[in-house]
Amino acid sequence: MKIQRITYLSLGTNQGNKLENLQNAINLIDDTIGAIQKISSIYKTPSWGFNGNDFYNICLQVSTTYPSETLLSKLLSIETDLGRQRTNNTTYQNRNIDIDILLFDDEIIFSKTLTVPHPKMLERKFVLVPLVEIAANVVHPLEKGPLNICLQNCTDSSEITRIPDSLKRPISISEKYNYIAIEGNIGAGKTSLARMLSEEFNAKMILERFADNPFLPKFYKDKERFAFPLEMSFLADRYQQLIDDLEQYDLFKNCVISDYYIFKSLIFAQITLQKEEYLLYRKMFDIMYNEIAKPDLYVFLYQNTDRLLENIQKRGREYEQNIEASYLQKIHDGYSNFIKTEQTLNTLIIDVSDLDFVNNHHDYKTIINKIKKA
Structure with a gap:
């Protein structure tokens, strides 16, 4: 029997039809990664680190049988399939879809291609707010405390607004x-x-x-x-x-x-x-x-x-x-x-x-x- 792992993903988009971008990403994740168990509300936030359009951000709870490195590879393929073009530019940029692995069970991973928990997640309200909505009592593996407490300790003062639109969760x-x-x-x-x-x-x-x-x-x-x-x-x-x-x-x-x-x-x-x-x-x-x-x-x-x-x-x-x-x-x-x-x-x-x-x-x-x- 394959081992089911729980991973939490952060999705963001600030180009084109943002609702459609998120829904397309959700559908592809369900098709290729595993069953989507929870979807947060959609939160609108200003662009982070550069001047650009507002972002729509969500978090997902996903059950998957893939190891972390395979999961990363498949998520990068999904981004490519949805039209994301990566460049060598290290600064923040507009993007039609961005998918990050925040947590992978309670594992701590430091590899050449992947760091889990995501090293910037505790500094960003646009990540923590939707994540806490679906995983308030999940313990951060490094902080050793629940995510809702991590959010209370977050010093990010960015404006974040929940919008009334919703996304459809595929039924497994x-x-x-x-x-x-x-x-x-x-x-x-x-x-x-x-x-x-x-x-x-x-x-x-x-x-x-x-x-x-x-x-x-x-x-x-x-x-x-x-x-x-x-x-x-x-x-x-x-x-x-x-x-x-x-x-x-x-x-x-x-x-x-x-x-x-x-x-x-x-x-x-x-x-x-x-x-x-x-x-x-x-x-x-x-x-x-x-x-x-x-x-x-x-x-x-x-x-x-x-x-x-x-x-x-x-x-x-x-x-x-x-x-x-x-x-x-x-x-x-x-x-x-x-x-x-x-x-x-x-x-x-x-x-x-x-x-x-x-x-x-x-x-x-x-x-x-x-x-x-x-």
């Missing part, structure tokens, strides 16, 4: 959803995505226990004989696992992410079972399905058949190597019918045929943004 996935189910065909990447999301958002992870099913290898060798015991054992295990895990609230996890939804049992059973077997199976399924909690978001990963076969071959499970394209198409048709008819689920379909979200961070962020906006 773990705040928006309590339970997310990731689904897809065999080899679509649902388990990989569930693992990645669970790690990033500190979620409780529920993974299907297919490897423990003794009927699965036998089924791929003799489908007619082992279809019914396979589907019944999967149904019983999925039901028990979801009942147990969804009812146990974990104080240290933000949400639940699973790599399957129990309805997949019915989809596969429709394909593999004979008519009489399916009718019996359906009676059992309906009883169990009514007792299972429904996900807040049902994500279906679509992969074209060629990519599915390629992924199945790559992961090298011996009992899967003889899976045919026609069998994958039947599974896809089953999911399609389910999605069309199950109107009670909040469903998001993502085509990942041309995405490599495991190895390409940009592709992974594309999926996260789709989930955020679902």
Whole structure:
């Protein structure tokens, strides 16, 4: 599990559309750095150390998994993306965006590129006032006192005015959803995505226990004989696992992410079972399905058949190597019918045929943004 760190950032702008500059920076920080937990009010202050337009200043509380030097690098990239042009001039200048790291947990950092706590933060009301608004009782690592006391001791006499405008805080996935189910065909990447999301958002992870099913290898060798015991054992295990895990609230996890939804049992059973077997199976399924909690978001990963076969071959499970394209198409048709008819689920379909979200961070962020906006 990645370690979540709390960092406090100061943002300032005095050029162009200042509200838009701040909101764009907030959105990029949320997309690339981590979840924004708090945003201060906006404070207008005169330019510091030079003659220029008034600044709009805010502070953010951000949860991030990045180490401090990586965080700095990404913040500099955000400034560049938003049009900031740095020069060798050491004097203060107008800028469309300026982002500084004020605090990084309770760490004290002195490196060639970064000093934390920010060495000038205690001298500047345009930093301390918005910071105290969101972190009054946070202790300054060097001063050994809370920030609200640091503000009282600040000798800066600059005028600072809170303005009535406000900024929108992006809502993180773990705040928006309590339970997310990731689904897809065999080899679509649902388990990989569930693992990645669970790690990033500190979620409780529920993974299907297919490897423990003794009927699965036998089924791929003799489908007619082992279809019914396979589907019944999967149904019983999925039901028990979801009942147990969804009812146990974990104080240290933000949400639940699973790599399957129990309805997949019915989809596969429709394909593999004979008519009489399916009718019996359906009676059992309906009883169990009514007792299972429904996900807040049902994500279906679509992969074209060629990519599915390629992924199945790559992961090298011996009992899967003889899976045919026609069998994958039947599974896809089953999911399609389910999605069309199950109107009670909040469903998001993502085509990942041309995405490599495991190895390409940009592709992974594309999926996260789709989930955020679902």
